[in-house]
Amino acid sequence: MHQKTDLLKLLPFALVAFAVLILPAAAHAQDDDCRQPVAVCAARLAVFAISAFDPVGSAVRIGETQLVTARHVVADRQSAELFLQDGSKIEARVVPSDYKADIILLSAPDLPPGPVLQAVDAQEDSKLFTVGADVRLQRIRAYDPGGVTLLPAEDKALARLHHTAHSQPGNSGGALVDQDGRLIGIVAAGGEGRHEAVPSADLATLKDRSGPEHEAVSAEIGAAVRICTLQLENLRGRRGALDEQQIKALTTACRRSGNRQLYDLAGQAFGIRRMTDESLALFLESIEQDPHALNSRIGLAITYHMALRYEEELPHLHFLMQHAPKDPQVLRFAIQAGVWGNDLEIAQLALKRLKEVDPRAALAAEHFMKEPPPRPQPR
Numbered sequence: 001m002h003q004k005t006d007l008l009k010l011l012p013f014a015l016v017a018f019a020v021l022i023l024p025a026a027a028h029a030q031d032d033d034c035r036q037p038v039a040v041c042a043a044r045l046a047v048f049a050i051s052a053f054d055p056v057g058s059a060v061r062i063g064e065t066q067l068v069t070a071r072h073v074v075a076d077r078q079s080a081e082l083f084l085q086d087g088s089k090i091e092a093r094v095v096p097s098d099y100k101a102d103i104i105l106l107s108a109p110d111l112p113p114g115p116v117l118q119a120v121d122a123q124e125d126s127k128l129f130t131v132g133a134d135v136r137l138q139r140i141r142a143y144d145p146g147g148v149t150l151l152p153a154e155d156k157a158l159a160r161l162h163h164t165a166h167s168q169p170g171n172s173g174g175a176l177v178d179q180d181g182r183l184i185g186i187v188a189a190g191g192e193g194r195h196e197a198v199p200s201a202d203l204a205t206l207k208d209r210s211g212p213e214h215e216a217v218s219a220e221i222g223a224a225v226r227i228c229t230l231q232l233e234n235l236r237g238r239r240g241a242l243d244e245q246q247i248k249a250l251t252t253a254c255r256r257s258g259n260r261q262l263y264d265l266a267g268q269a270f271g272i273r274r275m276t277d278e279s280l281a282l283f284l285e286s287i288e289q290d291p292h293a294l295n296s297r298i299g300l301a302i303t304y305h306m307a308l309r310y311e312e313e314l315p316h317l318h319f320l321m322q323h324a325p326k327d328p329q330v331l332r333f334a335i336q337a338g339v340w341g342n343d344l345e346i347a348q349l350a351l352k353r354l355k356e357v358d359p360r361a362a363l364a365a366e367h368f369m370k371e372p373p374p375r376p377q378p379r
Contacts, residue, residue, distance in 0.1 A: 036142040039181030040129045044140045046117045047175050049133035050092065052080035053226060058132035058174030059106055060186060061116050067092060067106040068186055068203065069173030072259060074104060076222030082108055096218035097210040100258025101158050102188045103198045105210050117175060117183040119200035124148055128165040130187055132174025143167065150292040150323060152199050159290045160196040161185045167195045189261040194294045224256035232265050241273060251278065260286045264296050276307045294324055305333055308376050310341030317346060326357045335365050340375040
């Protein structure tokens with residue numbers, strides 16, 4: 001059975017679109033054949049394409065002249081360009097905040113009158129839709145629906161809503177709405193069909209912790225987002241070892257950002273370089289911030305797997321088997337770690353599920369379980 005060691009590419013949507021330029025004249029052309037519920041299609045009028053630190057992102061109108069977007073879209077910029085439905089653009093000012101959730105307010109005094117989305121909490125059975133800027137089609141789009149994977153973890157201030165509603169580059173800062181067009185959350189990041197949103201309940205905290213008195217702390221957080229992001233961009237595609245100064249700079253900036261997705265990306269950067277301790281430290285901080293973060297747990301499991309630390313990997317695989325029960329990579333890892341970590345029950349369950357989702361891979365996995373090779377040993 002082949003042992004897969006490639007780390008997942010779990011990038012924030014705006015990071016994926018880092019080099020994509022938006023054409024202002026078409027930024028908000030509406031989709032006349034919107035196939036989603038009427039209220040979801042109507043919600044597009046409250047979502048705008050913006051350009052700031054990331055050249056393309058989305059913002060959601062939550063007041064007459066007030067919007068919210070993802071902090072990583074603006075980083076430490078003091079303003080953003082906001083594109084209107086007619087193709088014109090206006091300036092939106094960033095409202096300083098010391099809140100480390102991946103959201104921030106924008107003030108746009110010149111914003112024409114329009115609909116405002118009503119914020120509500122998600123329910124376990126909520127049908128969810130992403131509404132955001134489509135980079136390829138150059139318009140605000142309502143995407144195909146998904147559902148709730150996990151509600152925000154209790155007693156974790158920065159925990160996110162985890163869902164399967166389709167999202168893609170350019171959607172960061174956009175709206176996650178229910179079938180009645182009500183705002184459930186602000187699109188943050190995701191990958192491999194596992195997506196995340198900052199819950200709409202966090203908007204109240206954001207408003208309480210926003211204003212000119214927070215300018216210094218806000219600038220520090222924004223600068224950390226920018227520095228961490230640029231360092232990660234610089235490392236993409238490069239596999240060379242990092243020196244002590246690079247390790248410290250990347251770890252410090254990403255941690256100061258407070259953005260769990262950046263923790264994960266830094267963890268991956270260390271992991272592909274076999275810097276296990278640095279990688280694990282960041283992934284474990286991610287899980288501490290949000291125990292429900294499936295992408296973080298997968299990154300953590302991969303790092304343990306690459307380090308041959310199967311017993312430490314198994315508790316995370318048990319969690320993933322419960323909440324990502326048909327993920328082929330999780331199933332393959334559960335089979336290997338189960339055999340080599342002496343947990344045959346999880347290995348047998350994973351094999352049973354793999355037969356359903358990937359019969360060809362299951363043949364190799366079954367052979368692996370019948371005649372397992374010796375447990376790999378650290379070099």
